[in-house]
Amino acid sequence: MAQSExxxxxxxxxxxxxxxxxxxETPAVLYVDLHLVHEVTSPQAFTHLREAGLRVRRPERALAxxxxxxxxxPRKAGMPLLIEDRECAxxxxxxxxxxAEFGIELHxxxxxxxxxxxxxxxxxxxxxxxxxxVCGDSHTSTHGAFGAFxxxxxxxxxxxxxxxxxxxxxxxxxxxxxxxxxxxxxxxAKDLILAVIxxxxxxxxxxxxxxxxxxxxxxxxxxERMTVCNMSIEAGARAGMIAPDDTTFQYLAExxxxxxxxxxxxxxxxxxALRTDAGAGYDRTVEIDGSALEPRITFGTNPSMSAPIRGxxxxxxxxxxxxxxxxxxxxxxxxxxxxxxxxLGHPVDVVFIGSCTNSxxxxxxxxxxxxxxxxVASGVRTLVVPGSRQVKRAAEAEGxxxxxxxxxxxxxxxxxxxxxxxxxxxxRPGQSAVSTSNRNFEGRQGAGGRTFLASPLTAAASALxxxxxxxxxxxx
Amino acid sequence: xxxxxxxxxxxxxxxxxxxxxxTDQIIPARFLKGTTRTGLxxxxxxxxxxxxxxxxxADFPLSRPESRGAQVLVAGPNFGCGSSREHAPWAxxxxxxxxxxxxxxxxxxxxxxxxxxxLPVLVDPSTHEVLLGSPGTRVxxxxxACTLSFDDARVSFEVDPxxxxxxLDGVDELxxxxxxxxxxxxxxxxxxx
Numbered sequence: 001m002a003q004s005e006x007x008x009x010x011x012x013x014x015x016x017x018x019x020x021x022x023x024x025e026t027p028a029v030l031y032v033d034l035h036l037v038h039e040v041t042s043p044q045a046f047t048h049l050r051e052a053g054l055r056v057r058r059p060e061r062a063l064a065x066x067x068x069x070x071x072x073x074p075r076k077a078g079m080p081l082l083i084e085d086r087e088c089a090x091x092x093x094x095x096x097x098x099x100a101e102f103g104i105e106l107h108x109x110x111x112x113x114x115x116x117x118x119x120x121x122x123x124x125x126x127x128x129x130x131x132x133x134v135c136g137d138s139h140t141s142t143h144g145a146f147g148a149f150x151x152x153x154x155x156x157x158x159x160x161x162x163x164x165x166x167x168x169x170x171x172x173x174x175x176x177x178x179x180x181x182x183x184x185x186x187x188x189a190k191d192l193i194l195a196v197i198x199x200x201x202x203x204x205x206x207x208x209x210x211x212x213x214x215x216x217x218x219x220x221x222x223x224e225r226m227t228v229c230n231m232s233i234e235a236g237a238r239a240g241m242i243a244p245d246d247t248t249f250q251y252l253a254e255x256x257x258x259x260x261x262x263x264x265x266x267x268x269x270x271x272x273a274l275r276t277d278a279g280a281g282y283d284r285t286v287e288i289d290g291s292a293l294e295p296r297i298t299f300g301t302n303p304s305m306s307a308p309i310r311g312x313x314x315x316x317x318x319x320x321x322x323x324x325x326x327x328x329x330x331x332x333x334x335x336x337x338x339x340x341x342x343x344l345g346h347p348v349d350v351v352f353i354g355s356c357t358n359s360x361x362x363x364x365x366x367x368x369x370x371x372x373x374x375x376v377a378s379g380v381r382t383l384v385v386p387g388s389r390q391v392k393r394a395a396e397a398e399g400x401x402x403x404x405x406x407x408x409x410x411x412x413x414x415x416x417x418x419x420x421x422x423x424x425x426x427x428r429p430g431q432s433a434v435s436t437s438n439r440n441f442e443g444r445q446g447a448g449g450r451t452f453l454a455s456p457l458t459a460a461a462s463a464l465x466x467x468x469x470x471x472x473x474x475x476x
Numbered sequence: 477x478x479x480x481x482x483x484x485x486x487x488x489x490x491x492x493x494x495x496x497x498x499t500d501q502i503i504p505a506r507f508l509k510g511t512t513r514t515g516l517x518x519x520x521x522x523x524x525x526x527x528x529x530x531x532x533x534a535d536f537p538l539s540r541p542e543s544r545g546a547q548v549l550v551a552g553p554n555f556g557c558g559s560s561r562e563h564a565p566w567a568x569x570x571x572x573x574x575x576x577x578x579x580x581x582x583x584x585x586x587x588x589x590x591x592x593x594x595l596p597v598l599v600d601p602s603t604h605e606v607l608l609g610s611p612g613t614r615v616x617x618x619x620x621a622c623t624l625s626f627d628d629a630r631v632s633f634e635v636d637p638x639x640x641x642x643x644l645d646g647v648d649e650l651x652x653x654x655x656x657x658x659x660x661x662x663x664x665x666x667x668x669x
Binding site for chain 1 (some may be wrong): 656
């Protein structure tokens, strides 16, 4: 092993998980440390195992929860959640039966650890620096915030991991996204990642793992880093990661499943070496000035179509490439926007604060800082959906739920909610929503719904105004 | 999943020229509530294919006469971006497609497609442009030779050699992984001692 050669953070994790290296004929066999499982992308994988007579090789390396198809309707303590959709109920029952049969730990609707899969992994201290994390969900990139190699897989691969704890993978290329400078007040991690995606493009990260570096990234909290890594997939990247540092270690210390005692000390020693060596090269590098960033909002139908919030809707007429012009024109027609119109003041019907991108306690505090003592505009439906039972409990202990309720927002049960719109929470055709989620694809939040992606600050400010609003005007 | 070998395909094309067709368009999330892989073809491109009352739109490209029976979909660049849902290739296969041609295809979708016998064919931009502009073109795909032929043109395409072997032999990739048992056990003994 040529350990003395300078290596990137990604290369160190990749090398350490090779069961067998790739050759021209075969991909690498890569070991998976943590496999997160949810109800939507796992049933067919368990069926595959059952039909092939296979067992789960390492059930203790898997953790399951329910999030995508669960209703978030408020319920009283101790009352069971009523699942009206029979298909969703059957899918949730299937996960319970599969986890029981194959011996996998499940945090179902009655567990006080239930929540969005990408919220509970870090919360429990299961997502560790230097580890490999997979899940049948593209936003698994979230866990890269801890310096893990974390990526989304399909259901066939879920079966592969269940049966062998391994995956067949070709080594991706590396892309460094370096963001230096200090973010200005009112500018958040969400604005930063929307700017990154706008810069490199919706497919700009395809075939790559992004490593985020630079002083702006170093200054972010773990929850903010998760927001950044979460949306790596929206630029097509396989994964996003940030080298662990004291911020990471402080977050992990005392988490229930993180190493303890001597094991913690040993881990810490190993984790401190998890950084890209001087002289190690990336396949590509993109640099962004963090101090020049503004709050951003999307105007189109994919996450790369965003602009500074005080900007205007772009004019397809100024786009030279015919296919790009047609795509922008189509997006604006779907969104009900006119070229050149200001984004500020565009009316909204719904505000959604939640999702694996922005449903953690700091996100809820940010939204509450804007909504405190104010009222959402009449006619605007505002949903606040905590990412997990633990986030919900923490928010209630701080009184955030009261701030939201008094402002006229709904305080709901944890889950993916209106980000995926397969659980009863959805837009009606033609409705416009400012959402803190990650995808503004056509119909993503409900058939015919129009999504404007933004930060929790911007979403909360827009709820008050009943229209797209700049949070800096309220925070000032 | 065990399936029939993929060697050659001779079919007319259907064309969806839009760039960045995400998996939410291929199969919207409201159709992901099932527990099987079957029956998704009727929901393929549901948001574009049907009107508000659920009637098929005559002007949707796949509904046009020249697209009928097409087993090859030619799509705009960055096809299959977004969600990792394997329901996307399941829906395309259930509808009747066996191959997708584009100038670029998103990573997770491509991996999912290969595991289900839906062949992703990456072509150069000029070939792509010709095919995007001529729906109903008869194409011949030869996976053994890795060539795509239509009219007087014949271009090569690349597929990962391992995935190609699995497709040609009609075997599942899981079999290869299961055969690595001793290497996996050795890795675990070393790393988690």
